[in-house]
Amino acid sequence: MEDIEEFKYEPKSVKEIFIEMKNTVELMIDLAYASILFGDKEIAEEVLELEERIDLLNYQLMTHTVLAARNVKEAEQATTILQMANAIEDISNAAGDLAKMVLEGVELHPIIKETILEGEEIIGRIVVTPESVLVGRTLGELELATNTGVWIIAVRRGKRWIFGPDKDFKIRAGDILIGRGTRTSIDQLKEIARGIIRVIGNERIGRD
Amino acid sequence: MEDIEEFKYEPKSVKEIFIEMKNTVELMIDLAYASILFGDKEIAEEVLELEERIDLLNYQLMTHTVLAARNVKEAEQATTILQMANAIEDISNAAGDLAKMVLEGVELHPIIKETILEGEEIIGRIVVTPESVLVGRTLGELELATNTGVWIIAVRRGKRWIFGPDKDFKIRAGDILIGRGTRTSIDQLKEIARGIIRVIGNERIGRD
Numbered sequence: 446m447e448d449i450e451e452f453k454y455e456p457k458s459v460k461e462i463f464i465e466m467k468n469t470v471e472l473m474i475d476l477a478y479a480s481i482l483f484g485d486k487e488i489a490e491e492v493l494e495l496e497e498r499i500d501l502l503n504y505q506l507m508t509h510t511v512l513a514a515r516n517v518k519e520a521e522q523a524t525t526i527l528q529m530a531n532a533i534e535d536i537s538n539a540a541g542d543l544a545k546m547v548l549e550g551v552e553l554h555p556i557i558k559e560t561i562l563e564g565e566e567i568i569g570r571i572v573v574t575p576e577s578v579l580v581g582r583t584l585g586e587l588e589l590a591t592n593t594g595v596w597i598i599a600v601r602r603g604k605r606w607i608f609g610p611d612k613d614f615k616i617r618a619g620d621i622l623i624g625r626g627t628r629t630s631i632d633q634l635k636e637i638a639r640g641i642i643r644v645i646g647n648e649r650i651g652r653d
Numbered sequence: 654m655e656d657i658e659e660f661k662y663e664p665k666s667v668k669e670i671f672i673e674m675k676n677t678v679e680l681m682i683d684l685a686y687a688s689i690l691f692g693d694k695e696i697a698e699e700v701l702e703l704e705e706r707i708d709l710l711n712y713q714l715m716t717h718t719v720l721a722a723r724n725v726k727e728a729e730q731a732t733t734i735l736q737m738a739n740a741i742e743d744i745s746n747a748a749g750d751l752a753k754m755v756l757e758g759v760e761l762h763p764i765i766k767e768t769i770l771e772g773e774e775i776i777g778r779i780v781v782t783p784e785s786v787l788v789g790r791t792l793g794e795l796e797l798a799t800n801t802g803v804w805i806i807a808v809r810r811g812k813r814w815i816f817g818p819d820k821d822f823k824i825r826a827g828d829i830l831i832g833r834g835t836r837t838s839i840d841q842l843k844e845i846a847r848g849i850i851r852v853i854g855n856e857r858i859g860r861d
Binding site: 459460463464467468471474481518521522523524525526528529531532533535536538539540542543546551552553554555556557559560561563564565566588590591592593594596626627629630633646 | 854
């Protein structure tokens with residue numbers, strides 16, 4: 446085949462596209478702050494890739510939405526989908542702008558990191574030790590967002606990044622989790638990751 | 654005094670302003686989705702008021718930042734603060750656009766609510782019964798974000814809304830909490846609010 450497909454055709458419903466857009470843009474904001482906090486260009490690059498993904502999804506959404514409207518009422522309702530999609534795209538662009546600050550390599554004002562570290566929800570870096578009850582369990586089993594209040598946005602494993610890990614992602618000793626939560630939540634998860642706390646939420650997990 | 658002050662002069666550091674901007678814009682996004690989900694114009698109006706607050710804070714931030722720069726290096730670093738503030742303002746505007754969809758009174762496409770209800774993080778409405786261990790305790794004591802994974806963004810008390818309640822806010826029977834979290838977190842908090850679950854996080858609270 447001579448022609449190169451620009452992207453694989455993905456048959457998806459408007460709702461599936463829309464949910465992916467909303468989830469993606471939320472991840473992008475968290476990753477953008479993480480890239481600034483850690484001065485990490487790889488995370489920043491991921492934000493820009495997700496920004497492209499949002500553009501593609503928005504394009505698919507527009508096509509689907511316009512195709513589906515069969516009368517004036519449906520067209521009016523469809524317009525509200527496009528309005529919300531535009532707001533999501535604006536947020537995605539803003540996250541991209543944050544990530545570009547890291548890629549431009551200009552030295553950031555120290556207040557920027559302090560702001561990310563002292564807001565109501567912060568970004569934290571959690572190192573998993575072999576002693577932790579987290580080891581060998583999936584994010585789906587652990588339900589860390591519910592049980593610890595920490596949302597895992599990325600994992601550093603050796604030299605590799607896993608962004609937006611899903612429920613089947615199994616934690617290994619040595620993983621560095623990047624999470625978003627309150628300071629208390631992050632501190633608590635750090636103690637779980639160090640093997641000091643051996644209880645997660647209401648559940649008692651572990652080998653002691 | 655004849656003159657009416659447009660706003661009270663608030664002596665704040667750049668960092669304090671910046672942290673307030675970041676916290677506020679996060680609340681705005683959550684409230685914007687809540688206003689759409691519940692079709693609630695009062696919540697939508699609050700988002701627009703917060704959008705004005707962000708504009709004011711951004712103005713104060715710019716003034717402070719420009720004043721503080723004493724040489725080229727400081728000016729360059731200060732520019733990064735303004736870049737991040739602009740990104741926050743863009744997100745604030747997007748949240749405002751979402752809220753305006755509610756105020757315009759156009760019937761929203763049903764997929765919009767479904768998307769807000771089926772994303773990774775959702776918005777939920779939690780009714781507090783007299784039997785609940787939540788009653789009579791402050792948000793600071795309960796640490797719901799850490800202990801249940803639910804972030805309380807607003808409370809409906811009788812005919813009144815409390816937006817972005819702080820740690821001193823004491824929960825009463827009959828309060829309707831609006832929270833953001835995973836579906837599991839929200840469902841768990843609903844059971845706590847109904848008095849079915851009497852344990853919060855690792856802690857055992859209550860009268861049984």
